[in-house]
Amino acid sequence: MAEKMTHEQADALLRKYVKGENYITHSMAVEAIMKGLAKRLAPDDVEYWGCCGLLHDLDEETCPWRDDISTHGPTSAKILKDEGWDDEVMANAIMAHNPLCGKNPETTLEYALIAADPMSGFVKAVAQIYPDKKLASVKHKSVNKRFNETRFAAGANRQYLMEIEKTGISWDEFIDIALESMLEIADEIGL
Numbered sequence: 001m002a003e004k005m006t007h008e009q010a011d012a013l014l015r016k017y018v019k020g021e022n023y024i025t026h027s028m029a030v031e032a033i034m035k036g037l038a039k040r041l042a043p044d045d046v047e048y049w050g051c052c053g054l055l056h057d058l059d060e061e062t063c064p065w066r067d068d069i070s071t072h073g074p075t076s077a078k079i080l081k082d083e084g085w086d087d088e089v090m091a092n093a094i095m096a097h098n099p100l101c102g103k104n105p106e107t108t109l110e111y112a113l114i115a116a117d118p119m120s121g122f123v124k125a126v127a128q129i130y131p132d133k134k135l136a137s138v139k140h141k142s143v144n145k146r147f148n149e150t151r152f153a154a155g156a157n158r159q160y161l162m163e164i165e166k167t168g169i170s171w172d173e174f175i176d177i178a179l180e181s182m183l184e185i186a187d188e189i190g191l
């Protein structure tokens, strides 16, 4: 691979293919969590891990995932390639965040991404419980408590969230990293 993608390049790509505001803020939240995780797991690749987070749903508005979930991930990989990014590490990480496409996570980056994706939505759902709906109000304890309520934010795949432990980061640490990372961009993502 000749060069590693920068945040500016990833952001331009995202905005070219994804227009929905909710998808954009979700992507930004996953980018923030991925950067937080990279500070612990891959300090030389913080920006790059962020790009993988920012682009993990690049095909959200392009592929027919509602009809065929296995297209979600491989379509992003194809877009990246067509855009001149022949980056197998990024393509694999993006595909592995949706194992239903046939690619299971097997590297630290891949485990981090499959966990960071549902974590962003889970933390957001916990924030919605508070009267001010602000991320700043969310306590570590309440994230943990809600995790065990299977009906709460049922769309946040608990099994995928637990993949974080395969990176060596515990669930407890993951909560703190996610809260701190998302708090840094709370205004931008409307939380």
Ligand SMILES: [Fe+2]
Residues within 6 Å of the ligand: 026, 030, 056, 057, 117
């Ligand atoms: Fe996602």
